[in-house]
Amino acid sequence: MLCEQKADLDLFFKAKSVAIYGASATPNSVGQAIIQNFIKPQYTGKVFAVNPKYESVLGVKCYPSLVDIPDPIDMVVCAVPARLTPRVFEDIAEKGVKAAIVISGGFSETGPKGAMLEDEMCIIAHENDIRIIGPNCVGVIDTHTHVDTFFLPEYRCGRPKSSNVANISLVSQSGAFAAAIADWTAELGLGIGKIISLGNKCDVDDDDLLCYLGDDESTQVICYYTEGYDKDKGRVFFETAQYVTKNKPVLVVKSGRGERAKAAASSHTGSLAGSDRIADAAYRQAGIIRADNFEQMFDMAKALAMQPPAKGNRVLMITNGGGLGVMTTDALEAQDLSIPHPSRELEERLTDRLPSYCALGNPIDVVGDTDSNRYDAVFEEAIASGEYDAFVVGMLLQTPSLGMEITNTIANHQRRSGLPFVVVSMGGGFTSKAGQIMELMGVPTYATGEKAALAARALVRYGEIKYSSEFKKITV
Amino acid sequence: MLCEQKADLDLFFKAKSVAIYGASATPNSVGQAIIQNFIKPQYTGKVFAVNPKYESVLGVKCYPSLVDIPDPIDMVVCAVPARLTPRVFEDIAEKGVKAAIVISGGFSETGPKGAMLEDEMCIIAHENDIRIIGPNCVGVIDTHTHVDTFFLPEYRCGRPKSSNVANISLVSQSGAFAAAIADWTAELGLGIGKIISLGNKCDVDDDDLLCYLGDDESTQVICYYTEGYDKDKGRVFFETAQYVTKNKPVLVVKSGRGERAKAAASSHTGSLAGSDRIADAAYRQAGIIRADNFEQMFDMAKALAMQPPAKGNRVLMITNGGGLGVMTTDALEAQDLSIPHPSRELEERLTDRLPSYCALGNPIDVVGDTDSNRYDAVFEEAIASGEYDAFVVGMLLQTPSLGMEITNTIANHQRRSGLPFVVVSMGGGFTSKAGQIMELMGVPTYATGEKAALAARALVRYGEIKYSSEFKKITV
Numbered sequence: 048m049l050c051e052q053k054a055d056l057d058l059f060f061k062a063k064s065v066a067i068y069g070a071s072a073t074p075n076s077v078g079q080a081i082i083q084n085f086i087k088p089q090y091t092g093k094v095f096a097v098n099p100k101y102e103s104v105l106g107v108k109c110y111p112s113l114v115d116i117p118d119p120i121d122m123v124v125c126a127v128p129a130r131l132t133p134r135v136f137e138d139i140a141e142k143g144v145k146a147a148i149v150i151s152g153g154f155s156e157t158g159p160k161g162a163m164l165e166d167e168m169c170i171i172a173h174e175n176d177i178r179i180i181g182p183n184c185v186g187v188i189d190t191h192t193h194v195d196t197f198f199l200p201e202y203r204c205g206r207p208k209s210s211n212v213a214n215i216s217l218v219s220q221s222g223a224f225a226a227a228i229a230d231w232t233a234e235l236g237l238g239i240g241k242i243i244s245l246g247n248k249c250d251v252d253d254d255d256l257l258c259y260l261g262d263d264e265s266t267q268v269i270c271y272y273t274e275g276y277d278k279d280k281g282r283v284f285f286e287t288a289q290y291v292t293k294n295k296p297v298l299v300v301k302s303g304r305g306e307r308a309k310a311a312a313s314s315h316t317g318s319l320a321g322s323d324r325i326a327d328a329a330y331r332q333a334g335i336i337r338a339d340n341f342e343q344m345f346d347m348a349k350a351l352a353m354q355p356p357a358k359g360n361r362v363l364m365i366t367n368g369g370g371l372g373v374m375t376t377d378a379l380e381a382q383d384l385s386i387p388h389p390s391r392e393l394e395e396r397l398t399d400r401l402p403s404y405c406a407l408g409n410p411i412d413v414v415g416d417t418d419s420n421r422y423d424a425v426f427e428e429a430i431a432s433g434e435y436d437a438f439v440v441g442m443l444l445q446t447p448s449l450g451m452e453i454t455n456t457i458a459n460h461q462r463r464s465g466l467p468f469v470v471v472s473m474g475g476g477f478t479s480k481a482g483q484i485m486e487l488m489g490v491p492t493y494a495t496g497e498k499a500a501l502a503a504r505a506l507v508r509y510g511e512i513k514y515s516s517e518f519k520k521i522t523v
Numbered sequence: 524m525l526c527e528q529k530a531d532l533d534l535f536f537k538a539k540s541v542a543i544y545g546a547s548a549t550p551n552s553v554g555q556a557i558i559q560n561f562i563k564p565q566y567t568g569k570v571f572a573v574n575p576k577y578e579s580v581l582g583v584k585c586y587p588s589l590v591d592i593p594d595p596i597d598m599v600v601c602a603v604p605a606r607l608t609p610r611v612f613e614d615i616a617e618k619g620v621k622a623a624i625v626i627s628g629g630f631s632e633t634g635p636k637g638a639m640l641e642d643e644m645c646i647i648a649h650e651n652d653i654r655i656i657g658p659n660c661v662g663v664i665d666t667h668t669h670v671d672t673f674f675l676p677e678y679r680c681g682r683p684k685s686s687n688v689a690n691i692s693l694v695s696q697s698g699a700f701a702a703a704i705a706d707w708t709a710e711l712g713l714g715i716g717k718i719i720s721l722g723n724k725c726d727v728d729d730d731d732l733l734c735y736l737g738d739d740e741s742t743q744v745i746c747y748y749t750e751g752y753d754k755d756k757g758r759v760f761f762e763t764a765q766y767v768t769k770n771k772p773v774l775v776v777k778s779g780r781g782e783r784a785k786a787a788a789s790s791h792t793g794s795l796a797g798s799d800r801i802a803d804a805a806y807r808q809a810g811i812i813r814a815d816n817f818e819q820m821f822d823m824a825k826a827l828a829m830q831p832p833a834k835g836n837r838v839l840m841i842t843n844g845g846g847l848g849v850m851t852t853d854a855l856e857a858q859d860l861s862i863p864h865p866s867r868e869l870e871e872r873l874t875d876r877l878p879s880y881c882a883l884g885n886p887i888d889v890v891g892d893t894d895s896n897r898y899d900a901v902f903e904e905a906i907a908s909g910e911y912d913a914f915v916v917g918m919l920l921q922t923p924s925l926g927m928e929i930t931n932t933i934a935n936h937q938r939r940s941g942l943p944f945v946v947v948s949m950g951g952g953f954t955s956k957a958g959q960i961m962e963l964m965g966v967p968t969y970a971t972g973e974k975a976a977l978a979a980r981a982l983v984r985y986g987e988i989k990y991s992s993e994f995k996k997i998t999v
Contacts, residue, residue: 075923157880204921205951221846223891226921227949231970234951274849302849305856310884340850340973341949370697373750373778374816380781404633408786415699445680445702447551473703473817475681475710494707497816 050258050287055178056251058146060189060241062122063092066113066144068135069126069151070096070104077150078126080198082107090193093118113138122146124186124196129153132182133167140175147172148196149181155247156183169249184246185222188229190214190239191265197226197242204230209265210238212489213352215345216266217242218256220273228272228341236483237345238352240266254284261291267352270344271299285333292334296351296509298344299335301326334512336505343501350491350502354467356510359436359519360385362503364410365425366441367417367449372410375439375471375496382504385521393432400424415446419453426460435466436510436519439503441496442472444481454481458488467506471499526734526763531654532727533735534622536665536717538598539568542589542620544611545602545627546572546580553626554602556674558583566669569594589614598622600662600672605629608658609643616651623648624672625658631723632659645725660722661698664705666690666715667741673702673718680706685741686714688965689828691821692742693718694732696749704748704817712959713821714828716742730760737767743828746820747775761809768810772827772985774820775811777802810988812981819977826967826978830943832986835912835995836861838979840886841901842917843893843925848886851915851947851972858980861997869908876900891922895929902936911942912995913982915975918948920957930957934964943982947975 065085071078082104085094095116096109103109110116113123113135123144125135129151139147154165165182172179180186186196190209197204204226215238219225225244232239240263243256253271260269269291276284288297304323330337338344362384366372379386386409389397394407401421406412411429413421422440429435440457442449461468470485470492472478482492493499511518541561547554558580561570571592572585579585586592589599589611599620601611605627615623630641641658648655656662662672666685673680680702691714695701701720708715716739719732729747736745745767752760764773780799806813814820838860842848855862862885865873870883877897882888887905889897898916905911916933918925937944946961946968948954958968969975987994 199921200923203923203953219846221844223844223919223921224846224949227844227847227919227954230921230950230952230954234955272846274846300850302846302853304853307852307856307862307885340854340971342971342973368697368699368703370695370700370748370750370778371703374776376783377778377780378816380783386783409783443699443703445675445699445706447676447679473700474706476706477679478703478706479710495816495818497818 050261050290055145056255056259058121058178059148059180059187060194061192062146062194064095064118064121065092065194066095066097066116066120066123067126068097068113068123070098070101070107070109072101072104077198079105080200081124081126081150081196084195084197087193090195095120113142113144116142120144122148125149126151126198129161129164129182132164133171136168136171136177139177140171145177147177147179148184148186149179150184150186150196150198152183154182154249165247165249172250179250180243181246182249183222184244185225186244188242190241197229199226205233207232207237207239207242209240212238212487213267214238214240214265215268215270215348215352216240216260216263217270217272218253218260219244219271222246224272232345237349252280254280254287257284257287257291257297261295267295268348269295269297270348271297272341273299273301274303275301285329288333288335292512296348297335298338298348299330300338300341300344336508346493346498346501347505350469350505351509353486353489353491354469354506355465356513357437357467357507358510358514358517359521360507361434361436361521362386362439362507363429363435364439364441365413365422366410367413367415368441368443369406369412369414371441371443371471371473371496372412375441375500376410378497378500379439379503382500384500384504384507387434387521389429390432390434393428393434396428397425400428410441416448418448419450419456422453423456426456430460430464430466437467437503437506438469439499440468440470442470442481443474444472444478445474451481451484454484454488457485458490461490469493469499469502469506471496526737526766531621532731534597534654535624535656535663536670537668538622538670540571540594540597541568541600541670542571542573542592542596543600543602544573544589546574546577546583546585548577548580553674555581556676557600557602557626557672560671560673563669566671571596589618589620592618596620598624600624600626602626602674605637605640605658608640609647612644612647612653615653616647621652622654624656624660624662626660626662626672626674628659630658630725641723641725648726655726656719657722658725659698660720661701662720664718666717673705675702681709683708683713683715683718685716688714688963689743690714690716690741691744691746691824691828692716692736692739693746693748694729694736695720695747698722700748708821713825728756730756730763733760733763733767733773737771743771744824745771745773746824747773748817749775749777750779751777761805764809764811768988772824773811774814774824775806776814776817776820812984822969822974822977823981826945826981827985829962829965829967830945830982831941832989833913833943833983834986834990834993835997836983837910837912837997838862838915838983839905839911840915840917841889841898842886843889843891844917844919845882845888845890847917847919847947847949847972848888851917851976852886854973854976855915855979858976860976860980860983863910863997865905866908866910869904869910872904873901876904886917892924894924895926895932898929899932902932906936906940906942912986913942913979914944915979916944916946917972918946918957919950920948920954921950927957927960930960930964933961934966937966945969945975945978945982947972
């Protein structure tokens with residue numbers, strides 16, 4: 048059984064009572080920022096402050112030690128100086144708490160002395176079955192339970208929300224990136240399930256989270272940012288991934304492709320980035336989809352979260368802008384997708400239903416004066432033909448002849464056919480609004496043909512991973 | 524003399540009296556949308572409607588024919604059915620107008636009959652020294668004079684504004700893209716000078732606009748979207764570019780890289796896309812910087828419009844996030860830039876001024892708890908050392924220790940040194956605001972390390988084009 052540790056991690060995300068060790072009355076301190084998160088009304092559990100210095104912090108009763116708290120505690124958040132953590136872990140053990148997020152830095156990342164402290168802490172944890180996230184991290188955000196240990200104030204670091212359509216979870220080695228991505232996805236309005244910053248990974252690792260998130264109902268796609276793997280842990284991670292990726296898409300951004308970046312990664316987290324080509328091969332074999340950067344990762348993740356994977360690689364592009372058709376076809380071709388011409392039979396059917404000045408081919412150009420009816424006709428015939436596995440729909444809305452009903456047309460055909468659709472729509476205010484509506488209906492929408500092609504590629508690639516031998520690949 | 528036609532084109536952008544042929548009282552018609560643009564108070568010239576059907580259109584007096592207008596006319600916008608245009612051009616000739624934008628479609632793009640009409644129109648124009656933009660186009664937007672023939676209503680297609688910092692002008696073969704980009708850049712708040720949709724290019728061509736925009740004071744960077752060149756015109760264009768690019772950066776997106784896209788381009792605008800490798804070589808030789816897509820083009824254009832080109836290829840990255848440093852270094856390396864380690868002397872100076880836990884190298888990581896003083900110290904020493912030609916500055920603002928004053932620190936060092944700077948700052952609301960402020964100060968700001976690296980690459984590449992032999996290139 049590859050994924051047996053799952054139950055342990057529930058405490059980190061579903062903690063109904065949390066104790067903040069190092070809670071502080073000092074404004075802008077880490078110990079204050081964290082307690083501030085847990086007294087927000089959206090968090091419905093109980094929060095306790097621990098600090099011998101105070102009677103109360105932000106109105107929350109403050110205990111001199113964890114063991115003085117009368118209630119049972121699900122999780123401890125530890126924000127005390129590193130040298131005090133072994134003492135804190137003795138308390139955690141005594142209290143019988145089984146989950147701790149150690150925010151504090153000053154451990155192995157600072158040198159041998161810190162590494163000794165980290166070892167000391169971990170030994171106590173291990174002996175007492177306490178799981179640790181961290182140290183040297185910003186911890187976790189769960190957008191459903193509102194457990195949130197990110198010590199960055201909301202006016203600087205927005206918090207993403209969960210979506211009713213589909214949610215992405217992110218595991219990040221870097222705390223700064225975890226925060227920046229929380230802030231960024233909050234602004235984008237992307238549905239996020241959980242964000243986890245792993246820090247020094249003295250216990251809970253990429254691998255544990257792969258198992259946990261693989262079974263997590265509020266996570267549709269799992270994303271990773273990593274700078275490299277420890278040799279043994281890396282092996283376990285890839286073995287686990289081979290199993291998880293059959294059920295849920297896993298994406299990764301791994302930095303340190305170049306030599307200079309590798310050196311920087313090593314000085315940043317001490318990771319050995321290793322050969323990038325070996326990493327590429329390992330990802331491919333494990334069914335993990337690699338992205339070059341965060342934008343690409345979230346563009347693909349959005350598609351994979353919202354749409355079913357493709358069962359083959361034949362893509363049809365429909366557009367109301369010739370230039371957009373050309374640009375997107377370029378990008379689809381660059382993504383190694385098959386973009387076959389409609390069969391003679393399909394072409395005849397389309398000729399019957401479209402004005403003569405529409406361009407039949409792949410792309411199909413229903414031209415600038417179209418309303419949604421021409422799209423409707425193309426979808427109907429092309430889906431019925433069975434000639435395509437995925438649809439890329441160009442929708443330029445600068446021209447008033449194409450109204451907002453196009454979003455219904457697209458969503459309805461997607462839903463009825465069960466085939467994956469992605470939309471490309473370039474523009475400003477009205478276009479953004481239409482894109483939001485499109486995504487509320489579950490169809491991912493992109494501002495450029497390249498992004499849409501990348502999304503289509505991810506849906507095809509994941510189909511290949513998920514369906515393996517049943518996947519129908521037409522040679523390009 | 525390569526660029527002698529300049530004076531002619533002024534009429535298109537600086538027209539002080541415009542006649543709309545085919546002005547219409549029908550809501551949502553092309554002929555109404557255009558006149559609506561010219562009666563906005565921002566357009567300070569005179570507008571006249573021409574249509575025998577009406578006495579007035581939207582309160583503008585309507586004349587049965589152009590020759591009935593008592594005032595002199597600088598430019599005619601023609602939005603009548605194709606078959607009527609030869610008649611209209613006889614009027615234009617009689618009235619002595621020297622510039623006409625032909626919005627109407629139904630010409631060479633529809634087949635031999637339309638091509639004949641186009642020829643007929645062009646012969647009259649040529650005999651009477653009338654310059655034509657179009658036919659089959661959306662015409663022009665000038666954000667300074669507010670000449671605006673885009674027949675798309677503002678609620679669908681936003682209009683970009685000029686900026687006090689720097690402006691980009693775009694020439695597009697595709698009208699739909701011209702409109703989508705107007706709408707998109709309006710939303711982005713990117714400074715735009717002019718957008719020109721060329722359509723069938725029966726007269727005014729890429730080449731003419733290259734000359735005109737090359738001399739245009741309100742254009743700092745010239746961008747093109749093209750699907751290919753006519754053989755002879757292509758040669759002239761590249762010859763002209765060789766001259767223009769010494770003074771002003773020229774960027775291009777040329778679609779039709781792949782075989783399928785080429786076929787689509789041919790059916791869209793009849794362009795022969797030709798060999799993509801030949802195009803690449805021609806662009807390189809002419810000093811034109813090619814982008815893969817619009818996002819890349821505008822990311823580069825923004826940097827080139829705001830910053831001086833680099834005089835060499837040595838880039839220093841400074842960051843307050845290790846992961847961001849790694850990712851950006853990866854991207855800089857992929858862009859073939861030189862990212863040399865600081866000299867021993869510079870390193871010693873920096874060691875004296877930074878806390879011991881900062882990571883010296885390239886990137887220099889001033890770490891998460893930094894304020895703007897550490898950046899200040901790095902800029903001061905690195906600029907004084909003369910070891911770098913360009914700076915890429917990572918600025919993560921999720922942590923409150925780094926305040927808005929960092930924007931001043933960056934802008935001041937940029938201004939004083941005269942060296943090109945680009946900023947990478949990832950996040951949401953506060954970060955977006957800081958990015959806007961940074962750009963008001965003239966320093967382009969990007970959401971990902973990859974975009975910042977692309978921008979740095981553009982500044983280095985344009986330095987190579989502009990300074991040729993004086994440019995100092997360190998082998999990577």
